[in-house]
Amino acid sequence: MKIKLSIALLLLSATTFAQQVKLAATPPMGWMSWNIMSENPNEKDIKEMVDAMVSTGMVKAGYKYIFLDDCWQGGRDNQNNIIADPKKFPSGIKALAGYIHSKGMKMGIYSDAAPLTCAGYTASLNFEEQDAKTFASWDIDYLKYDYCNAPEDVATAKQRYGKMAKALRNSGRDITLGICEWGPREAWNWGAEVGGQSWRTTFDIRDKWNDTDGKGGVGIYNVIDKNAGLASFSGPGHWNDGDMLNVGLKGVKGPSGAFGANGCTDAEYQSQMSMWCMLNSPLYASSDIRTMNETTKRILLNEEVIALNQDSLGKQGERKIKNDTWDVFVRPLANGDFAVAILNKAATTQNAKVAFSDLGLSDKYEIRDLWQHKVVGKGNKWAGKVSAHETKVFRLKKA
Template sequence: MRLIKICMALLLFTQAALGQESKLAATPPMGWMSWNIMSENPNEKDIKEMADAMISSGMVKAGYQYIFLDDCWQGGRDNKNNIIADPNKFPSGIKSLADYLHSKGMKLGIYSDAAPLTCGGYTASLNFEDQDAKTFASWGIDYLKYDYCNAPEDVETAKKRYGKIAQALRKAGRDIVLGICEWGPREPWNWGAQVGGQSWRTTYDIRDKWLDTEGKGGVGIYNVVDKMAGLASFSGPGKWNDGDMLVAGLHGTKGPSSAFKGVGCTKAEYQSQMSLYSMLNSPLYASCDIRKMDDEARTIFTNAEVIALNQDALGKQAERKIKTDIWDVFVRPLANGDFAIAILNKSASTQNANVNFADLGLTGKYELKDLWQHKVVGKNNKWTGEVTAHETKVFRLKKV
């Protein structure tokens, strides 16, 4: 009898643990990342201003909950080896900042690294995983971006180090989402969920450009999309392929995003990133200065109908059904039985598209709603029309 009771207790504990995991990042996280604008100088004043701007711009209402505080916030460790914030950058401390965001219905993400030092050379968490996780929990942190600079190249070490921080977070007494950021060389989509991550970067850092053709670093929007297109089977509620930051609104701003010829993108290219990341279930995190954001970027970030694809409860990543020199066509099923399709013109000039839905595995006729025009554009079994250079047409299809 006692053995049965012990087994039942273990079963209930396991079910509870699985329940906790399943509610973390049930949909892709949405927010704003500090790196491109603040780089090595994130600070309390500017972060609070950015949060206020996210509210006033309508981004929080649209679903952008997080401020992701990237590298260079750290001030070392105290005499008990507790990690601390730089007192000049964050004079009120990180807990005060988290409290401020929580009071406004927002969440705070923070950054560390699976090595002694971060990419920027600041204090990281290797061998302090449990202690740092408890500190982050005590501050009210909701998300941890865990980088992989200064760490060994092999896969097994990465799995071990990410698994160790994931365990530490789960023991810390607070729900903290873990974003694995090892940039893709060790194919974290194969093991990220198993070691306890809720998302994983698929490529190296994105820059403010459409395409990198030289292979010297700093991928462009389409490089990320092309990579993620083959990873649909690894995506779902609580486990997301992460395409890195949205670059709309940067317009070639000097800083990390401008490296490797990141000179800016067209409106169509910025809009395509939003469309395709939403189809592919990538976390959505803006990176321009929200305080100075133009209407073009605001419109892109707050398109509720496109965001609804990204946040769809079914969590089924789009699959690329057509790939030619000119066209990529993606299809994804939605929780209410609708479908979404995205038609990308990869060429440098306007093209005429003629897409038969039967070629995408969709039979019958559908009502087509253009999610950027916000209107129904027909009832048919195909779509024909012009698509400008690097533009993505996105439609929601309802069976008729």
């Protein structure tokens, strides 16, 4: 009897894992409404963003999702079905999802594991099954599930996220679950177990490089440093989520400007893109795609760097060198190549000298710079200048 039970549990575990991989075989990519639209997401602007995602080449580059964040809700109807704000979304969410799907994209939506969301709107606690079925009936593809107004303990978080994950599985539609408890309960330890496909590792990211000014708030490097230690929890179907890409925000007013955040340099934005790809974070653009400049396009649309993030092996980069000036990461790729990222943490340009043997790479390689889009050398080492907070990214192919 025990043997039969063990086999049944193993089969169930294998089935659950296969489902998770199916839902997020590679990190999800898309655009999220929060930083630009904040408490006023609406049908008109979302449709304009969808059109811009197509016309700018974002969809072609792999950004398939439109994520509708908080503040879309209009309460519940007389059957307790969650509904959209009719002024913000006069055609309804199902019609909006249809528009998004017609453009070759997918739709994500937001809720919270409590009675109210972070912004005080209707959430899903005790309505998990009903809301999951509603989301499925609207043809939703992804749920970002937040944790504002919820208890601080781990056990409750696991129970609430597990309940929603089960409800999504029973909804009749494949819906990816993004766990958004921000890291205090260390969801990387249990997120996959309860049915999540990704989990936030820090509090909300702000449009700043690092929290060194005493004003608080999470910056780009804070996330890099946190996720660098979580490589063992990342892989197909389960990803460490570093939160939204700041690329192109340039100090715009709104949520990203909290805690004194007033924008980053282009080198810092490029580093964020580089390291989110090296560390397998989901890629959620959050600036206004309708008006992005050429530098923002260049960063967000770098298909050689995106290819690292979407590599089928799904192996997160590991930090091999960490000192006051440098972080150096290595990740293996599905075709046998390696990606190497060299991050200058200093506030001034530095001269780098990296022997690949110090990274555990003993062969000689063709060295391709993924930001210059060209081969820059062959051998077993690289030397060159790296500007303040810049990240050099190389693809090494055995020579």
